[in-house]
Amino acid sequence: xxxxxxxxxxxxxxxxxxxxxxxxxxxxxxxxxxxxxxxxxxxxxxxxxxxxxxxxxxxxxxxxxxxxxxxxxxxxxxxxxxxxxxxxxxxxxxxxxxxxxxxxxxxxxxxxxxxxxxxxxxxxxxxxxxxxxxxxxxxxxxxxxxxxxxxxxxxxxxxxxxxxxxxxxxxxxxxxxxxxxxxxxxxxxxxxxxxxxxxxxxxxxxxxxxxxxxxxxxxxxxxxxxxxxxxxxxxxxxxxxxxxxxxxxxxxxxxxxxxxxxxxxxxxxxxxxxxxxxxxxxxxxxxxxxxxxxxxxxxxxxxxxxxxxxxxxxxxxxxxxxxxxxxxxxxxxxxxxxxxxxxxxxxxxxxxxxxxxxxxxxxxxxxxxxxxxxxxxxxxxxxxxxxxxxxxxxxxxxxxxxxxxxxxxxxxxxxxxxxxxxxxxxxxxxxxxxxxxxxxxxxxxxxxxxxxxxxxxxxxxxxxxxxxxxxxxxxxxxxxxxxxxxxxxxxxxxxxxxxxxxxxxxxxxxxxxxxxxxxxxxxxxxxxxxxxxxxxxxxxxxxxxxxxxxxxxxxxxxxxxxxxxxxxxxxxxxxxxxxxxxxxxxxxxxxxxxxxxxxxxxxxxxxxxxxxxxxxxxxxxxxxxxxxxxxxxxxxxxxxxxxxxxxxxxx
Ligand code: WTA
Numbered sequence: 001x002x003x004x005x006x007x008x009x010x011x012x013x014x015x016x017x018x019x020x021x022x023x024x025x026x027x028x029x030x031x032x033x034x035x036x037x038x039x040x041x042x043x044x045x046x047x048x049x050x051x052x053x054x055x056x057x058x059x060x061x062x063x064x065x066x067x068x069x070x071x072x073x074x075x076x077x078x079x080x081x082x083x084x085x086x087x088x089x090x091x092x093x094x095x096x097x098x099x100x101x102x103x104x105x106x107x108x109x110x111x112x113x114x115x116x117x118x119x120x121x122x123x124x125x126x127x128x129x130x131x132x133x134x135x136x137x138x139x140x141x142x143x144x145x146x147x148x149x150x151x152x153x154x155x156x157x158x159x160x161x162x163x164x165x166x167x168x169x170x171x172x173x174x175x176x177x178x179x180x181x182x183x184x185x186x187x188x189x190x191x192x193x194x195x196x197x198x199x200x201x202x203x204x205x206x207x208x209x210x211x212x213x214x215x216x217x218x219x220x221x222x223x224x225x226x227x228x229x230x231x232x233x234x235x236x237x238x239x240x241x242x243x244x245x246x247x248x249x250x251x252x253x254x255x256x257x258x259x260x261x262x263x264x265x266x267x268x269x270x271x272x273x274x275x276x277x278x279x280x281x282x283x284x285x286x287x288x289x290x291x292x293x294x295x296x297x298x299x300x301x302x303x304x305x306x307x308x309x310x311x312x313x314x315x316x317x318x319x320x321x322x323x324x325x326x327x328x329x330x331x332x333x334x335x336x337x338x339x340x341x342x343x344x345x346x347x348x349x350x351x352x353x354x355x356x357x358x359x360x361x362x363x364x365x366x367x368x369x370x371x372x373x374x375x376x377x378x379x380x381x382x383x384x385x386x387x388x389x390x391x392x393x394x395x396x397x398x399x400x401x402x403x404x405x406x407x408x409x410x411x412x413x414x415x416x417x418x419x420x421x422x423x424x425x426x427x428x429x430x431x432x433x434x435x436x437x438x439x440x441x442x443x444x445x446x447x448x449x450x451x452x453x454x455x456x457x458x459x460x461x462x463x464x465x466x467x468x469x470x471x472x473x474x475x476x477x478x479x480x481x482x483x484x485x486x487x488x489x490x491x492x493x494x495x496x497x498x499x500x501x502x503x504x505x506x507x508x509x510x511x512x513x514x515x516x517x518x519x520x521x522x523x524x525x526x527x528x529x530x531x532x533x534x535x536x537x538x539x540x541x542x543x544x545x546x547x548x549x550x551x552x553x554x555x556x557x558x559x560x561x562x563x564x565x566x567x568x569x570x571x572x573x574x575x576x577x578x579x580x581x582x583x584x585x586x587x588x589x590x591x592x593x594x595x596x597x598x599x600x601x602x603x604x605x606x607x608x609x610x611x612x613x614x615x616x617x618x619x620x621x622x623x624x625x626x627x628x629x630x631x632x633x634x635x636x637x638x639x640x641x642x643x644x645x646x647x648x649x650x651x
Contacts, residue, residue, distance in 0.1 A: 008393075010400070010433040016409065020295050020429020027430035034443035041444065042474060046073055046284045048291075049323070050087045052253045053077040055280070061472040063497050068488050071257055072281035072474045079251035080260055080283050081120060081157035084322035086251065088113045096327045099301065100146050101346050103193040103333035108349075111146055113325075116153075118247045119146070123154035123238075125245035130185070130217045130236055134159035134252060137183040137262065140308075141165045141174055141205055143192030144332040147221045147238065148308045149318050151187045156260060156279075159252040160185075163262040163274070166309025167192050167199060169591040171207035177264050178212040181274055181481055186215055187238075189223040195337035202228040209234075256280025262481045263311055265417040266531035267490060268502070268520035274481030275311075275417050282420050283323060285475025289421040289442060290320030293411055294354050294383060295428045301380070303329035304356040305343070310528070311417040312387055316356060320421065335361050341372035344403075348376045355403075356385035356411075358527040359395055363557050366398045373402050383428055385411040388527030389559045390515050396435035414438035414515050416501065417529070418491070420475025423447070424513050437512045446470040449507060450495055460511070466519055467505040468498040521615070523552040523560050528593045535562060535596070538589035542582060544569050549605055549613050553598070553622040553650050561597035563622035563650065565605055574601035598622075598649040606644065609636045617641060624650045 017023040022030070034041040039058040046055070055076030062069055085097075093114040100109045111119070132138060138160045142148035148164070155162040165177050178186065186209065192199035202220055206229055209215040220228070221238040254260075260279045264272040290296060302321055306312035308330075321328035329350055335343050335357075343365065347355060365372070384404050391399075391412055400410055410433060413422040423445045424438040431439050441447050449457040449465030457463045476499070480487040494500040504516040518524060521532040532550040539548035547567040555561035566582065568574055579599050587595050606614045620629050626645045632638055 008435055010409070010435075012409070012429060012432055017429045020427070022292060022295070022427050022430050024430045027427055030443055031441070035446060038444060038471075042072070042284070045288055045443070046280075046474075048287050049078060049280070049283050050083055051076045051078050055256060059472065059474075063472070063492055063499065065488055065492055065496060068484075068492060070472055070476055070478050072472075073256040073284070076256045076280055077253040078256065078280055078283065079157065079254055080279055080319065081124075081153045082251040083283055083287075084153060084156075084319060085113060085117050085120060088325040089117060092325055095325070097322060098146050098149060099327060099329045099350055101329060101331045101333070101350065103196065103337075105338065105342070105345065109146065116150075119150045119242070120153045120157060121247050121249035122242040122245040123150050124157040124249040126219075126241035127154055127160065127185070128158060129241070129245060130219070132158065132160050132185055136160045136185065137163055137181040138185045138187060139163050139165060139174070139178050139181075139183040141167060141186060141188045141201060142221070142308070143167055143189050143194075143199065143201065143223060144307060144330055145189065145221065145223060146330060147189070149330065152261070152308070152314070152318055153322075157249060157251050159254050159258065161259045161262060163264070164309050164314070165264065166307060166591075166593075167201055168309070168593050170588055171204045172211065172588075173590050174204060174208035175211035176271060177274075178208060178215060180264070180271070181262050182214060184214060184216045185219070186217070187219045187221075189221040190228050191224040191226040193224060193332060195334045198224055198226055200226075254279045257478070261314065263314065263417055265311070266522055266529045266534060268522050268531060269533050270531075272531070272534065273483075273486065273490070275477045276479050276481045277420055277475075278478050281474030281476070283319065285421045285473065286315045286320035287323035289425075289475075290316060290326070291324055292427055292442065293413060293422050293425050294356070294385065296321075296324055296326055296354070298325065300353040301327050301329060301351055302354045302356075303331070303346070303350070303352045305331055305335070305358070305361065306356075306387075311420075315421045335365060339372065340365060340368035341375050344373050344376035344378055347378050347381060351380040353380055354383045354385065355381060356387065358388040359386050359391040360389065360526040360557065360559055362386065362391070362395045362399050366395055367557075370402050378403065378405065381408050383411065384408045385413060387413045387415070389524045390517060391436060393435040400435070409433060412436075412438045414513070418477045419473075420477065423469065423473070424515070434512055437508070437514045439512050441513070444471075444473045447505075447513060448498070449505060450498075454495060462507060462509050464504070464506040464516070467501045467503045467515070468495050469501065470498055523562060525552075525555075525560050525562060525593065526558045530562070530594055534590060535564065535586060535594055538586050538594070539564060539566060539582065541589065542585050544572070544578070545582070546570075547605060549615065549618055550596075551615060551619045551622045553619075553624075555597065558597075562594065564596045564599045565602050565618055565644070566599055567602055567604060571603060600644070600647060600649045602640075602644055602647070604637065604640045604643075606640045607636050608634045611636075618644075621645055621648050622650055624648065
């Protein structure tokens with residue numbers, strides 16, 4: 001990156017600062033208060049949520065390994081679905097809650113708050129009628145249709161805990177998630193539709209349910225009408241279920257610390273972790289960050305292009321916007337179908353004011369040139385956002401100048417499944433922007449950097465290191481479902497008393513934060529989080545594979561690509577079809593998101609004398625930076641490395 005690109009600053013326009021809910025002075029004042037008198041700050045901020053029984057105690061947190069607990073607003077009760085729906089009915093019953101844009105550009109629907117209320121109540125009653133009770137886990141494996149949001153909210157309404165699994169995951173991956181949270185109920189659709197291609201969701205569920213062996217009921221929405229197998233003792237038609245159910249379902253009072261949802265995400269080791277979020281703190285965080293980060297004003301049309309299968313869809317398609325009475329756009333399709341101008345066409349069609357998407361989508365659309373963008377007016381846009389991975393300044397500038405015509409600020413929001421919502425992010429009326437920087441922490445968030453020796457780096461002046469957060473915030477995850485010990489070990493053991501994010505970061509001379517990417521064995525491929533360990537265990541599950549090691553490498557479009565080193569059984573030399581076979585295998589085991597980009601067959605992997613694979617070396621070779629491999633003196637067989645370099649795939 002050139003020095004000038006790094007130093008570019010885009011100040012807040014005076015008109016925007018004046019119109020914004022929060023300008024620079026107010027931001028500074030609120031931030032100071034949030035750290036100096038946190039209980040007072042959060043007591044006030046939590047009033048944005050309707051409490052059934054108001055809380056008296058704000059927070060009770062210990063990040064001490066031996067007594068780790070995180071509780072916010074713990075004696076209050078509330079219901080998330082009532083906060084997202086019922087409380088808006090007096091003023092906004094006929095306002096659009098959800099605008100749904102189908103995969104086919106001629107298909108869309110608008111759901112008002114009154115309609116949302118009826119849909120959610122009917123499904124909530126339907127869930128009860130098939131046996132779902134408070135505390136039960138319900139797996140949601142759905143395409144991007146409004147029923148996905150109804151399903152989440154219906155669970156929340158009756159106190160069931162939803163676990164949404166991205167529709168791009170394989171039957172095996174789905175089964176693993178069903179088993180892990182002992183989910184006896186699944187809500188799905190016959191097929192999904194993306195870029196006119198059908199996705200066999202029900203067939204995948206049938207396989208997953210057979211593997212899991214614990215599912216009592218599968219509720220199926222009819223989306224395409226495609227043929228499905230039907231087990232009348234287990235399968236339930238969504239349409240008949242809701243038709244038979246009452247349109248009135250009183251929301252269940254939930255304790256602030258009752259679970260709202262589980263969402264599986266990849267870590268650096270082992271199987272995916274069931275990140276557990278509870279009700280009160282998460283709702284305060286979702287609502288607060290949605291309002292402040294997007295400077296949301298009533299009546300605006302807000303569009304987050306994520307899938308509800310990821311945390312971004314949870315917080316910024318469903319819970320945040322609906323808690324604020326906003327109109328949230330849900331898009332079933334893909335940005336490149338039927339043409340590369342789909343996003344801009346949708347922006348004009350629905351007069352979208354805020355667009356929130358991922359750098360990988362921006363890079364892909366940038367490749368198509370300015371033409372598809374300029375075909376559409378985009379005059380309704382006033383704010384742009386990005387999330388999921390670092391955005392390179394080239395893509396930032398294109399987003400800013402071409403998509404936003406130089407008049408829309410970009411909020412580059414850094415956060416994680418674990419954090420519930422944005423932690424480091426600009427506020428559009430308050431924060432001058434630097435392309436590629438997530439800028440400054442939001443209220444209550446205290447980031448810091450740790451050095452290689454595990455010491456905290458001084459809190460002022462430019463520095464780089466591992467990113468930690470020093471105090472709890474209400475939207476923080478509470479535990480890993482069923483494995484509290486793993487929660488403690490994963491996040492609070494590297495740096496005792498601090499939350500370790502797994503990311504590296506740099507802080508510049510203005511105190512701005514630049515996220516540099518994961519420092520652990522987690523990959524970020526097109527903004528999707530994947531554990532190298534998961535891909536490795538999928539590979540070694542193949543009968544021909546003796547050993548595998550997976551690392552990331554820089555990829556122009558995806559941010560990171562998946563590079564696999566594979567040793568075949570019995571020292572067999574690989575043939576061309578082995579590559580295809582293994583790619584197919586991983587897709588089948590985990591899902592298309594995990595498809596390897598490059599596979600290098602190797603007679604052996606570089607190991608220490610104690611048998612540990614030296615990933616540092618594998619990473620360097622995958623990055624095509626083998627000139628400086630660092631210390632290789634601990635290798636058991638240094639000759640292995642020459643072969644790896646000679647046959648490297650990324651040149
Ligand atoms: C990365 C997605 C740079 C980061 C909300 C983090 C980012 C991981 C940004 C979490 C950003 C997310 N700039 N990197 N604005 N946002 N990341 O759990 O590495 O799917 O740890 O949550 O994505 O991914 P997750």
